[in-house]
Amino acid sequence: MKRISLLIFSGILLFCLFACFDNNKYVDDIHEISGIDISDCTVVTDEDSHGGFHGDGMRYVHIDCSGYKETVEAQISSWNKFPLSANLNIMLYGGEKNGITYSWHLAEDCGIPIPADGAYYFIDRHYESSDPHDDTNVLARGSFNFSLLIYDYEDSMLYLVEYDT
Numbered sequence: 204m205k206r207i208s209l210l211i212f213s214g215i216l217l218f219c220l221f222a223c224f225d226n227n228k229y230v231d232d233i234h235e236i237s238g239i240d241i242s243d244c245t246v247v248t249d250e251d252s253h254g255g256f257h258g259d260g261m262r263y264v265h266i267d268c269s270g271y272k273e274t275v276e277a278q279i280s281s282w283n284k285f286p287l288s289a290n291l292n293i294m295l296y297g298g299e300k301n302g303i304t305y306s307w308h309l310a311e312d313c314g315i316p317i318p319a320d321g322a323y324y325f326i327d328r329h330y331e332s333s334d335p336h337d338d339t340n341v342l343a344r345g346s347f348n349f350s351l352l353i354y355d356y357e358d359s360m361l362y363l364v365e366y367d368t
Contacts, residue, residue, distance in 0.1 A: 233264075233363060236350050237324050239278040241361065244268040248314070262365040263313035269359040279354055282322040290338045291325060291351065295364075300342065315362045318355035326350040328367075 230242045245267045252260035268275040286292065293300055295310040296317065310317070327335050328348040341347065346368045353362040 233266075233352065233361075236326055236363075237279075237352055239275065241266060241268060241271075241275060243271045244275065244361065245270075247360075259367050261309070261312070261367070262363070263315075264363040265314065266361040266363070267359065268354075268361050272359045275354070275359070275361065276356070279322050279324070282324045282352075282354070285318055285321040285323065287323060288325075288338055290341050291323070293342065294347075294366075295351075305342070309364060309366065313362065313364055315353060315364070316355065318353065318357065320356040322354045322356070324352040 230240075233239060233241055247265040247267050249262075249264045251262040254260060287295065289300065292298060293305045294307055295315070297305050297307050299305070309315075325336060325338055326349060327338060327341060328350065329341070329344060329346070330348075331340070331344060338349075341349065348367045349365070351364045351366075353364075354360070355362075
């Protein structure tokens, strides 16, 4: 009887471990953000510094889609093509606008190259945002809450940046 109880307990524990620690959470997150299915792609990096004050932090995920290039590219055909908008470019790579120098280097911090040929999908999750796909006023705020997906057509890499301040 003790053996059966121990086996049942072990089975339940293993199930909970696998259910609670989903290694493919990025698949669900990216599907929720953009509607695309990347379940066949391979995660290269998934790092998250959220958990600070009020959940502040940055998450970045690098996903290799080279084995499923055609499938992924068909799903992102409606995304914005590069170059990035001026505001998103400043947020990722730094720069100057209206006499103000922005020294952000989110792309460098995340290891995101500047794709020569790419597409992007932006979601502004800030409470002041009236249109989640519009980055027009994003630099005028004192805090940021956004998700940005970048796809590099040359190497079939997908990058997710979630930034919350």
